[in-house]
Every structure is written in C-alpha cells, then in structure tokens.
Amino acid sequence: MITVDDIKPHQETIWEGGDPSPKMDVLILASCRGVAYANYLLHWNALAGGVRVTYIRASDYQTTPEGQPQDLYSALARLVASERFKRVCARTTHFIYEHHENFGPLNTTTCEPGGIMARTWNRAACSHIPAWNNHFILEDDIRACLPWWNKAANVLDPMERGELLRHTGGHFLAKFAQNTRQTSFPHFADWFARQWRTQRLFWTHNHVTQRFTEEMFYRLNMSLLDLPLTDEFWRGIKAMPDLYENPHTNPTALDKAVHAMTWE
Numbered sequence: 001m002i003t004v005d006d007i008k009p010h011q012e013t014i015w016e017g018g019d020p021s022p023k024m025d026v027l028i029l030a031s032c033r034g035v036a037y038a039n040y041l042l043h044w045n046a047l048a049g050g051v052r053v054t055y056i057r058a059s060d061y062q063t064t065p066e067g068q069p070q071d072l073y074s075a076l077a078r079l080v081a082s083e084r085f086k087r088v089c090a091r092t093t094h095f096i097y098e099h100h101e102n103f104g105p106l107n108t109t110t111c112e113p114g115g116i117m118a119r120t121w122n123r124a125a126c127s128h129i130p131a132w133n134n135h136f137i138l139e140d141d142i143r144a145c146l147p148w149w150n151k152a153a154n155v156l157d158p159m160e161r162g163e164l165l166r167h168t169g170g171h172f173l174a175k176f177a178q179n180t181r182q183t184s185f186p187h188f189a190d191w192f193a194r195q196w197r198t199q200r201l202f203w204t205h206n207h208v209t210q211r212f213t214e215e216m217f218y219r220l221n222m223s224l225l226d227l228p229l230t231d232e233f234w235r236g237i238k239a240m241p242d243l244y245e246n247p248h249t250n251p252t253a254l255d256k257a258v259h260a261m262t263w264e
Contacts, residue, residue, distance in 0.1 A: 001039050001042075001240060001243075002015075002017065002038060002039060002042070003035060004032045004035060004057065007055050007057055007060070008057070008065065009065050010065075011057075011060045011061060011065055011079075012065060012082075013084060014054060014055075014056060014079075014085065015054065015055045015056075016052060016053065016054040017038075017042055017052070017053055018041065018042055018045040018051050018052040018053050019045055019049050019050055019051055019052050020052065022045075022050055022051055023051070024050060024051045024052070024093055024094060024225070024227075025052050025091050025094070026051065026052065026053050026092070026093070026094045026095075027054045027055075027056070027088060027089070027092040027094070027095050027096070027120065027124070028053065028054070028055045028056070028096045028097070029056045029058065029095070029096070029097040029100065029106060029108070029116060030055075030057065030096070030097065030098045030129070030131075031057060031058075031059065031098060031131065031133070032057065032207075033098070033131060033133075033206075033207065033208060033213075033244075034055070034057075034098060034129070035055070035243060036210070036213040036217075036243055036244075037096065037213065037216070037217055037220065038053045038055055039240065039243075040217050040237055041053045043236050043237060043240075044227055047230075047232065047233060047236070051227075054088050054092070056106070056116075058076070058100055058103040058106045061075040061076050061103075062075075072103070073104050076103060076104045076105055076106060077104070077105065079106075080105040080106075080115060081114070086119070089116065089120050089123070090119070090123070092120055092124045093124055093125065094124055094125050094127075094224060094225060095120045095121075095124040095125070095126045095127070096126075096220065096224070097116075097126070097127075097128055097129070098128075098131040099128065099179070099182075099183075108128070125224055126184075127184045127185075127220060127223065127224040128183040128184045128185075129183060129184065129185065129216060129220065130176075130179065130183050130185060130188055130189075130216070131179070132176065132202055132206065132207070132208045133206060134172075134205055134206065135172040135175065135176050135202070135205055136168065136169070136172050136205045137169045137172055137173065137202070137205070137255075137259070138169075138204075138205070138249045138250075138251055138252070138255050139251075139252045139254050139255050140249050140252060141204055141205040142165070142168060142169075146168075149164070149168060152164060161254065162254060162257065162258050165254055165255070165258045169259060173193070173196075176189070176192070177189040177192070177193065180192070184223065184224075185219055185220075185223070188215075188219060191215065192212075197259060197261050197262065198261075198262050198263070199211055199263060203242075203244050203245055203247075203248035203249065204244075204249050205249075208244065209242060209244070209245070210237075210240070210242040210243070214238075217237075250264070251263070251264065
C-alpha cells in the first residue's frame with residue numbers, strides 16, 4: 001500500500017506502480033485523497049495483472065523533493081516540458097482527476113497548450129471525481145480552522161450556537177453537493193446526502209473514510225474502468241488500513257444533536 005510519502009520523492013520522474021506492460025494505463029491527477037484509488041488499482045493488479053498506475057499530486061511541486069520551497073509555476077513548467085510527462089500522457093488509456101484550477105498546466109478547467117488536459121482529453125477515457133476539500137461540518141474542525149466562527153459562537157447561547165453550527169455545516173454540505181454534481185458522478189451527491197448521518201464518510205474537513213472511497217471506486221469502475229472485480233478483491237480492500245483515519249476529528253455532543261448523527 002502506498003501513501004503520499006511514496007509519491008513525493010518522485011515528483012521529477014513521476015511515480016508509477018503496477019504492471020510495466022499493462023493493458024490499462026491509468027493516470028491519476030489528485031491530492032492525497034486520490035491515493036486510495038491508486039491502492040485499489042494496485043491491489044487489482046496484484047490479483048490479476050494488466051494495470052499500471054501513474055500518479056501526479058500537483059501540490060507536491062510547491063516544494064522540491066527534499067522539501068525546500070520553490071516556485072510552483074516554474075516547477076510545473078519544467079514538468080510538462082519533460083519527455084517523461086509527454087510519454088506518460090501519450091500512453092494513458094484512463095485519466096482520473098480531481099478539479100484543479102490553480103496549477104497552471106495541470107489545471108483541469110482549461111486545455112492549456114502542452115498541459116495535462118490538452119495531452120489526455122482526446123486520447124484517454126476520462127473521469128472527474130469528487131474531492132472532499134475544506135468542507136467544515138464538525139464543530140471541532142470548524143473551531144480549529146475558522147476563527148470567525150469561534151468569535152460568533154462564544155457569545156451565543158446554546159440554542160443559537162446550535163443554529164450557527166447547522167447553518168455552517170449546511171453551507172459546506174451544499175457546497176460539496178454542488179461541486180460533486182459538476183463531476184462525472186453527479187448522483188454521488190445524493191448517495192452522500194442519504195448516508196453521511198448514519199455512517200462515517202469523512203474523518204476531517206479534508207479527509208474521507210474508506211467507506212467513501214470504496215463507494216466512489218465502485219462507481220468509477222462501473223462507469224470507466226470496467227474491471228471484473230471479484231469478492232476476493234473487495235475482501236482485500238476492506239482489509240486495508242484506512243489511509244486517513246489518523247488524525248481524525250471526533251463529533252461533539254452538539255454535532256450529534258444538530259445533525260442527528262448516529263456514529264461516533
């Protein structure tokens with residue numbers, strides 16, 4: 001199983017794993033949240049072969065492989081000008097990506113000449129996946145990250161504080177639903193809305209649970225990958241450690257009261 005720590009050192013050469021002579025060549029452009037899908041594909045390859053996974057994490061290029069600050073756009077310009085990047089894009093059969101809009105040639109909102117969309121869009125089967133990024137639902141996540149909320153909440157009585165939490169969480173839930181409906185999986189927003197109060201689907205405002213990624217991968221396979229996933233495959237997935245469980249945010253009594261959540 002890989003983590004972001006395996007990907008970061010390879011930002012100049014671009015990380016890859018799996019079958020060196022694949023039938024399916026999957027390129028993933030995503031944050032740390034996409035690593036779960038890479039692991040699921042690598043698990044399938046270990047069982048059946050035929051799949052190579054290549055991973056680009058755009059935020060890695062804000063620093064060097066050694067962790068020193070560098071100019072993001074200069075680093076991305078070097079990346080997309082490299083022969084390695086061009087070969088990766090040219091061989092890609094399936095492209096899975098999160099929304100990117102602040103990463104120059106890695107933006108998915110435009111087809112910048114020489115950029116990732118220009119090099120993959122007409123060559124590969126593409127799928128835009130939802131991203132859980134800065135969605136503040138739980139009280140302690142909100143208090144840790146939104147100072148204005150603390151100032152407001154601390155002068156309110158308990159009932160008013162509950163209404164503030166309901167309004168704040170509702171805003172970010174609506175934002176996630178709106179963003180998700182603009183991806184290749186608009187109906188995932190409805191599934192999430194039905195499920196999130198009765199089963200834990202996110203660990204923090206930035207990290208989702210394995211239940212989230214399992215459901216997303218099932219839908220990704222049905223619509224894009226078309227792998228003959230077996231019971232053995234799913235047993236292996238469920239046996240994997242949850243990548244993002246630690247650290248996590250525990251729900252407060254107010255969270256449970258306001259959102260009618262049934263999980264701990």
